[in-house]
Amino acid sequence: MTQPRKTHAGTRGKPFAPGNPGRVPGSRNRATVAAAAMLDGDAEALTRKAIELGLEGDTVALRLCLERLVPPRKDSPIVFDLPPVTTAADVVSASAAVLSAVGAGEISPDEAGRVMTLLTAHRAIIETSDHAERLAALEAAASTPINRRRA
Missing domain, CATH: 1.10.287 (Helix Hairpins)
Incomplete structure (x- = not known):
């Protein structure tokens, strides 16, 4: 007869158990924080370079710049005559x-x-x-x- 495997599940809190505070609101992923720290100070230069490449015809840089300037279109209101609907009929x-x-x-x-x-x-x-x-x-x-x- 084989022994059941021991796991560490009993030693740590269950992720969705009542009282588990979870992640602190506003906290950021460590990788995101590290990337922001590496880019800190160079963001303006990188943005300028992307704009220059876009102006020179680099389609990827151009798309990147345009996506920031003109975000994807969301729903827009439509206008047409619709009778009032107060009953199922x-x-x-x-x-x-x-x-x-x-x-x-x-x-x-x-x-x-x-x-x-x-x-x-x-x-x-x-x-x-x-x-x-x-x-x-x-x-x-x-x-x-x-x-x-x-x-």
């Missing part, structure tokens, strides 16, 4: 408006897909709220004195 007319906007070239199919996802989630929220209201009304009706006498 209103989602049908709203989705028709989204499809019409795609057909007219007002919004892209990708944007339409994201709007449809929002409409679907909103419909689910409306339906859940409606079901809760209906259930509360049924429970209230079942607990009235008239219904208790019939039972």
